[in-house]
Amino acid sequence: MPLSHVAFLILSAVALISGGLVVTRRNPVRAALWLIVALFSVAGIYLLVKAEFLFAVQIILYVGGIMVLFLFVLMLVNVNVSVRQAPFNRQWRVALATALLLLAELAYGFWRGAAPRLKALAPVAAPSHPLGNTQAVGMALYQNYLLPVELVSLLLLVAMVGAVIMAKRRFD
Amino acid sequence: MLQTYGPLLIFAAIAAIFPLATLWAAKFLRPRFTPTGDKTIPYECGIAPESDARGRYTVRYYVVALLFVIFDVETIFLFPWAVQFRALGLFGLVEMLVFLGILAIGYVWLWKRGAFEWV
Amino acid sequence: MPLGPAGCLAFKAVPARNMLSNFFQLGDYIILKPEILLSIFGLAILLLDLFLDDAHKYWNAILALAGLAFAIIQVGLFWEAAMAHPGFLPYAAFDGRFTLDFFAIYLQLVILAATAIVILISVRYLEIEKAHHGEYYALLLLAAVGMMALAAGTDLIVLFIALELMALSEYVLTGFLRRSRRSNEAAVKFLLLGAFSSGLLLYGMSLLYGIAGSTKLSVISARLAERPADDPLSWIAMITLLAGLYFKIAAVPFHQWTPDAYEGAPTSITAFLSVGPKVASFALFLRLMIGCLWPLRQEWQALTIGVAIATLTLGNLAAITQTNVKRFFGYSTISHVGYLLLGVVAVGSGPSGRQGLTAILIYLLVYAFMNLGAFAVVVMLRRKNIIGDEMNDFAGLMSRAPLPAVLMVIFLLSLAGIPPTAGFIGKYYIFLSLIETRHYALAVLGVAYAVVALYYYFRIVALMFMKEAQDTVPLASGPGLRLALAVTLGLTLFIGIYPEPFIALAQQAMRPFFS
Numbered sequence: 001m002p003l004s005h006v007a008f009l010i011l012s013a014v015a016l017i018s019g020g021l022v023v024t025r026r027n028p029v030r031a032a033l034w035l036i037v038a039l040f041s042v043a044g045i046y047l048l049v050k051a052e053f054l055f056a057v058q059i060i061l062y063v064g065g066i067m068v069l070f071l072f073v074l075m076l077v078n079v080n081v082s083v084r085q086a087p088f089n090r091q092w093r094v095a096l097a098t099a100l101l102l103l104a105e106l107a108y109g110f111w112r113g114a115a116p117r118l119k120a121l122a123p124v125a126a127p128s129h130p131l132g133n134t135q136a137v138g139m140a141l142y143q144n145y146l147l148p149v150e151l152v153s154l155l156l157l158v159a160m161v162g163a164v165i166m167a168k169r170r171f172d
Numbered sequence: 173m174l175q176t177y178g179p180l181l182i183f184a185a186i187a188a189i190f191p192l193a194t195l196w197a198a199k200f201l202r203p204r205f206t207p208t209g210d211k212t213i214p215y216e217c218g219i220a221p222e223s224d225a226r227g228r229y230t231v232r233y234y235v236v237a238l239l240f241v242i243f244d245v246e247t248i249f250l251f252p253w254a255v256q257f258r259a260l261g262l263f264g265l266v267e268m269l270v271f272l273g274i275l276a277i278g279y280v281w282l283w284k285r286g287a288f289e290w291v
Numbered sequence: 292m293p294l295g296p297a298g299c300l301a302f303k304a305v306p307a308r309n310m311l312s313n314f315f316q317l318g319d320y321i322i323l324k325p326e327i328l329l330s331i332f333g334l335a336i337l338l339l340d341l342f343l344d345d346a347h348k349y350w351n352a353i354l355a356l357a358g359l360a361f362a363i364i365q366v367g368l369f370w371e372a373a374m375a376h377p378g379f380l381p382y383a384a385f386d387g388r389f390t391l392d393f394f395a396i397y398l399q400l401v402i403l404a405a406t407a408i409v410i411l412i413s414v415r416y417l418e419i420e421k422a423h424h425g426e427y428y429a430l431l432l433l434a435a436v437g438m439m440a441l442a443a444g445t446d447l448i449v450l451f452i453a454l455e456l457m458a459l460s461e462y463v464l465t466g467f468l469r470r471s472r473r474s475n476e477a478a479v480k481f482l483l484l485g486a487f488s489s490g491l492l493l494y495g496m497s498l499l500y501g502i503a504g505s506t507k508l509s510v511i512s513a514r515l516a517e518r519p520a521d522d523p524l525s526w527i528a529m530i531t532l533l534a535g536l537y538f539k540i541a542a543v544p545f546h547q548w549t550p551d552a553y554e555g556a557p558t559s560i561t562a563f564l565s566v567g568p569k570v571a572s573f574a575l576f577l578r579l580m581i582g583c584l585w586p587l588r589q590e591w592q593a594l595t596i597g598v599a600i601a602t603l604t605l606g607n608l609a610a611i612t613q614t615n616v617k618r619f620f621g622y623s624t625i626s627h628v629g630y631l632l633l634g635v636v637a638v639g640s641g642p643s644g645r646q647g648l649t650a651i652l653i654y655l656l657v658y659a660f661m662n663l664g665a666f667a668v669v670v671m672l673r674r675k676n677i678i679g680d681e682m683n684d685f686a687g688l689m690s691r692a693p694l695p696a697v698l699m700v701i702f703l704l705s706l707a708g709i710p711p712t713a714g715f716i717g718k719y720y721i722f723l724s725l726i727e728t729r730h731y732a733l734a735v736l737g738v739a740y741a742v743v744a745l746y747y748y749f750r751i752v753a754l755m756f757m758k759e760a761q762d763t764v765p766l767a768s769g770p771g772l773r774l775a776l777a778v779t780l781g782l783t784l785f786i787g788i789y790p791e792p793f794i795a796l797a798q799q800a801m802r803p804f805f806s
Contacts, residue, residue: 029226047177057248065244072237075229105527135259138252142264143314147323147385149249149267151440151452153274154330155459156242158433160278161337161426162463163238164287166478167231263315277334284341 008048015041028074032067039063053134232290239287246275319384322369322391325362325399326436332358333432340425348423352414352771355428359407359435366399381803387507388446390803394652395443397800398574401656402442405566406435408663411775412670413559415767419673420557422468431563434460438571445582447496447506450575454492454539457568458485464563465556477555484538484548492535498528499583508583516586529587532579533594539572542632543601546625550609553621558673558680561617562666565624566659573631573655581638581648581804588639596636600736603629607743611750616669616680619747620662623706626744627658633737634721636730640805643727648801650720653794657705657717657786664779665702668695671766685751687760695766696755698780703748705783708741713786720794 018037025031043058141149214221253260253268260267282288320327336351343350369391373380381392410431417423437456444450462485466478500506502524503514518525538545553561580591606626613619631654637647671692672679688696705714718741725734786793 053252056251060251061241061244061248065241069237069241072229072233076231076234078228079226080224108523132255134252134255138256139259141249141252142256142260142267144386145388145448146267146315147389147440148446148448148452150270150274151437151449151456152249153271154433154436155452155456156245157274157278157334158430158456158459158463159242160239160275160282161430162459163235163242164282164285165426165463165469166466166475167235167238168285168287274330274334277338281337281341 004048008045011041011044011048014038015045027079029071029079032070032074035070036063036067039067051133053137056134235287239282243275246272314386316384318382319389322382322384322389325365325403326439328361328365329358329432329436329439332361333429333436336425336432337429340429343425345423348418348425349414351425351428352410355410355432356407358432359403359410362435362439363400363403363407366396366403370396370400383445385446385449387509388449389440389443390445391443392803393800394574394577394803397652397796398442398570398655399439401570401659402435402438402567405570405659405663406431406438406563408660408667408775408778409559409563409567411771411778412562412663412667414771415769416557416559416670416673419675419767420468422557424467427464427467430460430464434464434563434567438567438574441571441578442574444575444578445508447500447508447511450578451489451493451496454572454575455489457571458489458539461485461560461564461568464560465552467560468557471555473555474557475555477552480555481548481552488535488538488545490535491531491538495528495530495532495535498524498531502528508578512583512585515584518586525587526590529584529591530594532584533591536572536576536579537598540569540576540628540631541625542598542628543605543625544598546602546605549625550618550621553624554615554617554680556617558617558666558670561620562663562670565620565662565666569624569628570655570659573651576635577648577651577804580635592636592638595632596733599629599632599636599733602626602632603736603740607740607747610747611743614682616672616682616684619682620666620669623744623748624662626740627654627662627706629740630654630718630721630737631658633725633730633733636733637721637724637728639728643724645801645805646720646724646727648804649794649797650717650724652797652800653720653790654717656793656797657713657783660779660782660786661702661705661712661714664776664783665699665706667772667775667779668699668702671695671768671772674764674767677762677764682751682754683758683761685754686758688755691760691763692766695776698776699755700752701780702783703751705787707745707748709745711784711787713783713790716786716790716794 015038018034018041021034022031022038025034039058039062043055043063046052046055046058210220214225249271250268253264257264332354336354339354340348340351369380370393373393373396380396381390383390410428413427413431414423417427434457437453437458437460440449440453441457444453462478462482465481466475468474496506499511499515502518503511505511505514515525534545538548541549553564556564580588584591602625606622606624606629610619610622610626613622631651634647634651634654637650638644639647669680672684677684685699688699701712705712708714708718718737722734722737725731725737
């Protein structure tokens with residue numbers, strides 16, 4: 001077995017186990033910390049498939065930014081109270097059904113993906129870039145997708161204004 | 173793969189092993205007795221803590237965290253541009269300046285609106 | 292503006308000389324000029340507002356209107372250039388990711404005009420609510436930028452970012468009255484459900500990208516056509532896209548956010564939500580379904596028939612029992628979405644099928660102005676210390692303020708679809724397209740619900756004419772409100788009496804899909 005397969009198995013096992021721990025922990029802060037482990041191992045998988053930019057995004061944005069936001073929100077409510085409450089509300093059945101549906105869809109995709117009828121129509125393999133992944137993303141973002149990038153700038157501005165209007169106490 | 177990320181792997185391994193090894197070594201070095209009294213209190217710069225750390229935090233942190241995430245996203249956009257700075261040339265620079273200019277206006281607005289003030 | 296409409300052509304003819312890069316030409320910049328202008332005005336308002344004291348906040352509104360006027364002129368120039376030089380349109384800018392065609396121009400004009408009217412009715416309202424901040428106008432303009440890009444986007448990424456730009460501004464504007472609990476609650480509900488629907492839409496988009504290996508709608512459409520008819524991947528992509536789109540246009544069973552968001556939002560924003568984003572979301576719906584998922588037309592039309600019937604039924608029946616004016620208009624909007632979806636059902640490739648798309652475009656235009664007119668009157672009911680959003684606030688309006696009462700009657704007649712108002716033209720073309728494509732049962736159903744609609748719209752008329760007035764406080768008014776009423780009234784009557792030029796415009800606008 002090549003080393004990358006071993007690494008994949010380890011990383012995906014860690015991701016699955018820590019993902020399970022996220023949803024079963026009673027203490028939300030601990031759940032959030034396990035989520036960081038899960039996000040890190042998924043980041044490792046990104047690296048294995050040579051998506052280096054996604055790896056960086058995963059660490060800088062998800063582990064660094066969004067998890068901080070998560071933890072802040074968790075600390076806004078009283079952790080000692082939430083520990084005593086049941087970790088699952090009534091929506092778990094819906095969540096389970098949705099997850100099973102997604103699983104069935106993915107399983108079907110894998111199974112049918114090998115069928116010769118669809119293989120002929122399968123999307124062409126991702127173009128192999130002479131550049132590294134991040135460089136290729138840079139070229140795509142700032143050449144092909146320059147319009148959405150500038151729109152994102154406006155979107156971030158709206159998010160900024162919105163965050164202050166909605167959350168700042170003394171805005172008026 | 174291994175050549176590129178080998179050093180990184182070693183770095184991660186050392187980072188993981190070092191604290192574990194330190195704690196393990198400390199077990200043998202420290203005097204053996206069960207901690208009592210003040211020793212069981214969490215260490216907070218030498219002063220006895222005033223209240224439980226798991227209390228509610230003020231909602232004001234929330235705005236700070238939100239703004240942090242927004243500027244974090246902005247950083248992500250800088251990254252692929254920076255690695256291709258030469259290839260993208262002057263055009264890419266202008267593009268990035270527009271991107272940052274719009275957000276700079278947002279920054280001025282935040283500043284003037286008092287979003288960075290605590291109260 | 293040194294570069295006139297002819298300039299656009301010149302740049303297209305000699306791209307090599309004017310290339311700023313391989314992916315951005317001067318022509319692209321010119322095509323994007325309305326959006327750039329609006330963004331600049333929006334940003335300027337954000338900064339200028341910091342230096343305005345409370346008495347001079349109306350300058351924000353004037354600046355916003357100026358920005359919209361410039362954008363309308365620019366888009367109008369595109370239309371003129373296209374009429375003078377056939378072949379100028381469609382102009383595929385940004386490597387084919389942003390396409391200016393008659394469809395985009397038509398809807399952009401509706402969106403810009405609707406946003407301008409919303410600004411006109413906002414000034415007095417915001418003063419009364421003591422929430423007259425520049426951010427309101429800046430967010431409206433930035434939402435308009437998103438909506439315009441939705442009308443012209445031909446790339447999944449452009450469309451999604453534009454949608455989020457519009458949606459995020461909507462959420463913030465819904466919660467703009469920070470002291471009002473209802474406004475905050477509405478914003479939270481709207482945000483959560485809106486984010487969920489965006490997620491669904493994005494999932495469908497990711498599947499499309501997986502199928503085609505490209506985010507361009509034209510490429511995806513070609514790849515979809517190559518796949519077998521019972522291909523499950525395309526079906527899942529279609530269903531998730533439809534669910535997300537039904538959310539955005541508020542079709543049953545994805546409508547639940549509508550009445551709550553409409554009730555809690557500032558009334559001027561309720562007016563905006565019921566028109567601007569609705570038009571833009573329909574633009575997205577048509578771009579994705581007709582411009583991209585055309586190979587799966589039979590499947591999505593079959594689903595849409597069921598959704599259209601459910602939407603018409605729920606919208607019309609729930610509107611009957613409402614006591615809050617804004618909730619009432621929420622359900623009324625849902626019923627209009629039902630009629631628009633009937634138009635979607637009638638879209639086909641033949642000449643009679645094209646009629647369906649023409650009908651949708653006319654309906655969107657007509658609906659925008661009559662609904663904004665009705666909302667202008669509702670906004671006038673908000674006075675100091677009187678919230679004025681209950682049905683009973685209309686009581687005795689005829690004796691108290693005859694002119695607004697009569698105007699309201701005209702707008703309600705138009706919403707119900709009675710000739711000679713514009714609303715009749717909209718419904719007439721929908722029914723015509725249904726009959727021409729042999730959807731007789733749906734046409735009958737649509738007419739039946741039009742009768743129901745007449746009943747509940749006339750509840751307001753009855754209140755205004757038959758009941759005693761509850762208070763004597765004069766209605767809110769101002770130059771903005773008067774101008775908004777004049778424009779909406781003029782268009783509602785003009786389109787109703789002389790619809791031919793507008794129908795010609797709509798026919799021009801639907802052509803890009805069938806060339």
